[in-house]
Amino acid sequence: MRAGAALLACCWAATAFAGEVRAPRAFLSPELQALQDDPARHPGWLWVEQGEALWRAAPPDPGKQTCAGCHGDITGMSGVAARYPSVASDGALLNLELRIERCRTEQQGASAFGDESEALLSLTAAIAARSRGQPVNVRIDGPAAARLAEGRRLYSLRQGQLNLSCQQCHEENVGKRLRGDIISHGVGTGYPAYRLEWNGLGSLHRRLRACSLGVRAVQAPFASPDYLALELFLADKARGLAVEAPGIRR
Amino acid sequence: MTACWHAPLVAACLLALAPAGASEVVPLQVSGDAIGQPLHGLSGDAARGALVVRNRETGNCLICHAIPDRTERFQGEIGPPLAGVGLRLTEGQIRLRLVDPTQVNPGAIMPAYHRVSGLTNVDARHAGRPVLGAQEIEDVVAYLASLKE
Numbered sequence: 001m002r003a004g005a006a007l008l009a010c011c012w013a014a015t016a017f018a019g020e021v022r023a024p025r026a027f028l029s030p031e032l033q034a035l036q037d038d039p040a041r042h043p044g045w046l047w048v049e050q051g052e053a054l055w056r057a058a059p060p061d062p063g064k065q066t067c068a069g070c071h072g073d074i075t076g077m078s079g080v081a082a083r084y085p086s087v088a089s090d091g092a093l094l095n096l097e098l099r100i101e102r103c104r105t106e107q108q109g110a111s112a113f114g115d116e117s118e119a120l121l122s123l124t125a126a127i128a129a130r131s132r133g134q135p136v137n138v139r140i141d142g143p144a145a146a147r148l149a150e151g152r153r154l155y156s157l158r159q160g161q162l163n164l165s166c167q168q169c170h171e172e173n174v175g176k177r178l179r180g181d182i183i184s185h186g187v188g189t190g191y192p193a194y195r196l197e198w199n200g201l202g203s204l205h206r207r208l209r210a211c212s213l214g215v216r217a218v219q220a221p222f223a224s225p226d227y228l229a230l231e232l233f234l235a236d237k238a239r240g241l242a243v244e245a246p247g248i249r250r
Numbered sequence: 251m252t253a254c255w256h257a258p259l260v261a262a263c264l265l266a267l268a269p270a271g272a273s274e275v276v277p278l279q280v281s282g283d284a285i286g287q288p289l290h291g292l293s294g295d296a297a298r299g300a301l302v303v304r305n306r307e308t309g310n311c312l313i314c315h316a317i318p319d320r321t322e323r324f325q326g327e328i329g330p331p332l333a334g335v336g337l338r339l340t341e342g343q344i345r346l347r348l349v350d351p352t353q354v355n356p357g358a359i360m361p362a363y364h365r366v367s368g369l370t371n372v373d374a375r376h377a378g379r380p381v382l383g384a385q386e387i388e389d390v391v392a393y394l395a396s397l398k399e
Contacts, residue, residue: 162361179324
């Protein structure tokens, strides 16, 4: 009897949330919303400025071009972040960080900046900021379809010693308080984000590693196939929401 | 995933849950919706249980629940408030809900605190171990049973 009633409650809640995904900004305190909206006070803008400098900086090999040398002014990157992650011509699913690393290694002949390095975070923030306010619109057809399906599977998989799926928190308990946080729909539109707890800028995969750790599950490495598939699933879930990066989070 | 989440009968779950080689976990003895006997026959201490419930590293119950203590900041609201739980549930019912809430509600969000089977991708530091040991479970049962208002 009890189980039946609880199941009904669960399914009612699930349908009540289905389809409606609110922007992460809506879950921030008024103070953080104001900070996120104001580049003059937003600490993440230090990384944006650094990224814009790197965009124009000469690569280690003087025979190679700067990012700007091939792509022109960074304003030309408007709308790019809203299309990522995206499948490259060779079939690999790339998020913005991996796309930048490809140009760094293949076009500039340099060694990769490195996962979560300040340089990579800065360039990612600078490029993503050019899509601020634009609606997320990732491709999920063709070769992306299988990765999306994998992301969906991982999203509803109960994991870790605490045996919780992403969905149980970010769909079934949205708006409720978990410790000091209000649970949001858990989308990636604000990343890379400046997190007060990190005292710096961090990538979406760093945030996902925190969620994995929270349920005492194995933390996948940065840019792992699992987190990339989840990132694509989250971007599809966020379809139509505005890019907020760089976000501000507690 | 354990097939037992979808099994209609608790008895079917018992087989699936009998942990192979999980020495730290006491085998389940469920009757109705309760575990009537203390795990290993241990007796619980309510004061210690109150600490386990508050401990942010082990029990961490307060990420999801509120307890009747206004000095605790940042209490959760995913699960029902625990005030008065000692009136609503017997010790045996509380014990089962801590050991493995999926026995009561297959879709339970609350983690199973004394179960190691049927879990996926557990961090190596925690693999093969229950979240709480038998003594801690009994201490928490004693604490919750004392929450009568």
